[in-house]
Amino acid sequence: MTIWKKELRGELYSWKSMLWLVIASLSFSLTSYLLLTNKELSLLDQTELMWLLAKVIIGIGLLVTALDAASILTVEFDKDTAENIFLSPVSLSNLMLGKFMSVLTLWAAIFFVSIPYIIVASVGSGLTIPFLAHVTLLGTVGVSAFTLLILGLSLLFRTSKNTITTSLVMLLALGIPATFTTTLKNDLVSQLISHINPIDAIFSSLDNVLVDYHTSVLENWQFLLPLIVFLAITVVFLYGSERIFMKQGVVNND
Amino acid sequence: MKYTHFIFVWLLLIWCSFFVRTASASRPLILQVLSSKTLNGTAGDFVTIQGSIKNMSTQAIQGVTTYLSLSDNQTHKPVDLEDWSAEKGLYVGTIDANATLPLNWKIHFVKAGDYSLIIIAETAGDPVPQVSEITQFHVAPKKNLNPAQVLPVALGTPIVLIFLLFLAAYGRRVDE
Numbered sequence: 001m002t003i004w005k006k007e008l009r010g011e012l013y014s015w016k017s018m019l020w021l022v023i024a025s026l027s028f029s030l031t032s033y034l035l036l037t038n039k040e041l042s043l044l045d046q047t048e049l050m051w052l053l054a055k056v057i058i059g060i061g062l063l064v065t066a067l068d069a070a071s072i073l074t075v076e077f078d079k080d081t082a083e084n085i086f087l088s089p090v091s092l093s094n095l096m097l098g099k100f101m102s103v104l105t106l107w108a109a110i111f112f113v114s115i116p117y118i119i120v121a122s123v124g125s126g127l128t129i130p131f132l133a134h135v136t137l138l139g140t141v142g143v144s145a146f147t148l149l150i151l152g153l154s155l156l157f158r159t160s161k162n163t164i165t166t167s168l169v170m171l172l173a174l175g176i177p178a179t180f181t182t183t184l185k186n187d188l189v190s191q192l193i194s195h196i197n198p199i200d201a202i203f204s205s206l207d208n209v210l211v212d213y214h215t216s217v218l219e220n221w222q223f224l225l226p227l228i229v230f231l232a233i234t235v236v237f238l239y240g241s242e243r244i245f246m247k248q249g250v251v252n253n254d
Numbered sequence: 255m256k257y258t259h260f261i262f263v264w265l266l267l268i269w270c271s272f273f274v275r276t277a278s279a280s281r282p283l284i285l286q287v288l289s290s291k292t293l294n295g296t297a298g299d300f301v302t303i304q305g306s307i308k309n310m311s312t313q314a315i316q317g318v319t320t321y322l323s324l325s326d327n328q329t330h331k332p333v334d335l336e337d338w339s340a341e342k343g344l345y346v347g348t349i350d351a352n353a354t355l356p357l358n359w360k361i362h363f364v365k366a367g368d369y370s371l372i373i374i375a376e377t378a379g380d381p382v383p384q385v386s387e388i389t390q391f392h393v394a395p396k397k398n399l400n401p402a403q404v405l406p407v408a409l410g411t412p413i414v415l416i417f418l419l420f421l422a423a424y425g426r427r428v429d430e
Contacts, residue, residue, distance in 0.1 A: 030408075125298075212340070
């Protein structure tokens with residue numbers, strides 16, 4: 001809790017450190033305004049724009065939190081303050097939990113800012129509550145999994161440059177195939193990748209909810225399961241990274 | 255003269271009944287749309303297309319599959335049913351002799367326009383599919399989107415955020 005509060009004070013100290021939230025808000029404004037100002041759209045068009053807006057919200061959330069997660073720990077190594085932190089009477093797990101909660105708070109801020117856009121985009125569709133609920137659920141699980149994975153990488157890499165580059169490339173490698181249309185996912189390999197790709201699972205579940213009206217959790221189980229499995233794998237990965245880090249010692253930097 | 259006409263019509267009817275019987279013998283399945291032949295609704299509405307499939311022959315028919323076909327009357331092109339119905343096809347399997355089975359499809363009116371819908375049945379080994387009568391439906395547009403609602407949000411949210419950030423920064427400066 002103390003680590004979380006300290007990190008939040010650092011993250012939200014000045015208006016400069018919160019400017020990204022205004023830019024995220026502007027991108028939501030641009031997306032929703034461009035899509036909603038058509039004079040007359042059919043129901044399909046509205047659900048598809050809701051799907052697109054949901055993807056933009058979660059996409060920006062993943063990008064911001066990935067960048068934050070990649071630097072929140074490694075900056076301590078870059079500034080040579082890591083030794084002091086790791087030698088303080090705070091366990092590594094508690095430290096990681098504080099960092100994790102701090103990153104998750106940024107996602108909460110993005111989601112909070114996106115609520116008016118979600119409401120205005122879904123007026124008349126009867127999907128406002130499922131839209132809000134599924135963006136919360138899928139976004140939180142997705143952001144949590146990627147944050148844990150990147151925090152694990154931070155412990156192994158110990159430099160912000162490598163961690164940020166690897167995190168961004170990883171996010172793009174998973175995100176780009178998820179934007180492919182279904183016609184490009186007809187063969188066995190593409191379908192297999194699509195089934196195990198967590199970002200694909202998020203986008204497909206949003207499609208299932210907002211375009212196909214399958215709004216209950218049970219109807220989205222086939223998309224939630226790979227996401228939960230990915231989250232479980234990242235928990236194990238972080239635990240393993242902590243063990244390796246403890247074995248190597250704080251000052252070791254190969 | 256009148257009698258000649260009467261005999262001609264009578265012979266014609268006999269010939270027609272023979273033709274129909276021959277046709278039904280070669281086409282043992284009869285597909286019927288039980289719900290209304292014309293449907294009207296607004297984009298977003300759900301309607302159920304009810305139909306039935308009857309085996310007119312004295313033998314069971316195996317490997318029957320039924321599916322929907324929807325075409326846009328304006329563009330004269332088939333419509334991809336992906337967003338219209340979760341179940342595009344129904345595998346019926348075996349239909350016993352003289353048995354009738356119900357067919358129900360829940361259709362979601364997705365886009366405004368005029369459409370024609372038919373039910374098609376395919377039987378394993380039969381090269382010719384059988385079709386039902388056409389159901390016509392008109393889908394009225396639904397005006398969901400109001401640009402007047404998005405503008406205050408699109409402009410207001412970033413402005414409110416900037417205001418709150420400056421307020422917080424000012425508060426911190428006063429505290430220091």
